[in-house]
Amino acid sequence: MQRNTTYKSPIINTEQLSKEEIIEAIANDYILPYFQPQVYINGHVRGFEVLARLDIPQRGIVRPAHFISQCIKYGILKPLFQKLFVKSLDGLEKFNQTYEHYKYTLSVNISNSQLKDSDFSQWLFDTLGNYDVKLEQLIIELTESQAQESGANELDNLSRLRLGGIKISIDDFGTGFSNLDTLTELEFDEVKLDRSFAHGVSGDKVSQIIIDSLIKIVKEINAELVVEGIENIKDLNFLHEAGCEIYQGYIFCRPKPFNEVARWLEVTVRHCAFKALN
Ligand code: C2E
Numbered sequence: 344m345q346r347n348t349t350y351k352s353p354i355i356n357t358e359q360l361s362k363e364e365i366i367e368a369i370a371n372d373y374i375l376p377y378f379q380p381q382v383y384i385n386g387h388v389r390g391f392e393v394l395a396r397l398d399i400p401q402r403g404i405v406r407p408a409h410f411i412s413q414c415i416k417y418g419i420l421k422p423l424f425q426k427l428f429v430k431s432l433d434g435l436e437k438f439n440q441t442y443e444h445y446k447y448t449l450s451v452n453i454s455n456s457q458l459k460d461s462d463f464s465q466w467l468f469d470t471l472g473n474y475d476v477k478l479e480q481l482i483i484e485l486t487e488s489q490a491q492e493s494g495a496n497e498l499d500n501l502s503r504l505r506l507g508g509i510k511i512s513i514d515d516f517g518t519g520f521s522n523l524d525t526l527t528e529l530e531f532d533e534v535k536l537d538r539s540f541a542h543g544v545s546g547d548k549v550s551q552i553i554i555d556s557l558i559k560i561v562k563e564i565n566a567e568l569v570v571e572g573i574e575n576i577k578d579l580n581f582l583h584e585a586g587c588e589i590y591q592g593y594i595f596c597r598p599k600p601f602n603e604v605a606r607w608l609e610v611t612v613r614h615c616a617f618k619a620l621n
């Protein structure tokens with residue numbers, strides 16, 4: 344069940360949650376998916392990225408920087424991801440039911456530690472089977488550096504997912520640029536340019552040159568291109584002229600809990616329909 348939440352202030356310190364706090368948060372079901380839209384330049388929505396939050400009563404909303412690396416370190420990412428994923432599918436199913444003619448994508452972040460588990464892909468297929476969603480709607484995001492380090496088990500899980508119709512995206516692309524050739528072992532469908540490239544690109548010649556060459560590479564390999572971290576119109580204009588297609592950033596919408604992103608979507612869909620009629 345999706346919890347009815349409104350914004351709470353995030354914690355402001357940089358402290359990591361302890362193993363016990365995370366285990367307690369998982370057991371108490373304090374896991375909350377935030378959804379951030381991914382849009383085309385004309386305002387149409389392609390889909391949403393799910394970003395994990397913990398909604399801990401004594402702390403408020405806790406961002407992933409405070410718990411994901413701890414989860415990996417203590418081997419407790421699996422139960423957190425499983426609960427997050429199921430809640431995210433609840434949301435996607437609701438969108439499918441509300442907007443019958445659209446099939447929005449749902450992008451989820453995965454770590455190599457999950458892909459080492461040989462049951463991972465089967466669990467994902469079984470879980471998706473319980474929902475009124477299409478396999479093609481799901482996109483698995485793996486960071487470029489993790490993709491470069493993928494071993495046999497990880498690649499095996501990824502190729503089973505892809506054969507089943509699930510898309511693979513290389514996240515934070517550009518941060519491991521010098522080792523791009525090591526990615527050839529992995530088949531993927533999408534590339535997400537790291538937000539360090541988008542931010543301030545309109546006034547930064549070096550970023551512009553890097554972006555131009557990254558866009559060429561991505562197009563040559565026939566992958567979809569998503570640019571994240573766009574916060575202002577000047578950067579958006581530059582990226583559009585440079586050939587970027589799908590955008591994710593605060594300029595369009597911050598990550599929000601389901602009920603709030605659903606309201607945002609309703610207004611956006613209505614606005615696009617109104618524009619199309621005029
Ligand atoms: P990411 O996958 O690169 O996600 C994008 C991050 O950029 C999110 O931070 C998002 O809130 C932020 N962002 C989006 N648009 C803008 C913008 O215009 N400006 C700026 N400054 N930031 C923007 P968030 O939610 O704090 O997540 C941080 C990272 O935590 C994610 O980076 C991802 O690597 C990791 N993460 C989040 N959820 C999960 C999860 O369920 N599993 C795993 N393994 N990692 C996760």
Ligand code: CA
Pocket residue numbers: 392452484514
């Ligand atoms: Ca991501």
Ligand code: CA
Pocket residue numbers: 514515535537538571
């Ligand atoms: Ca990213």
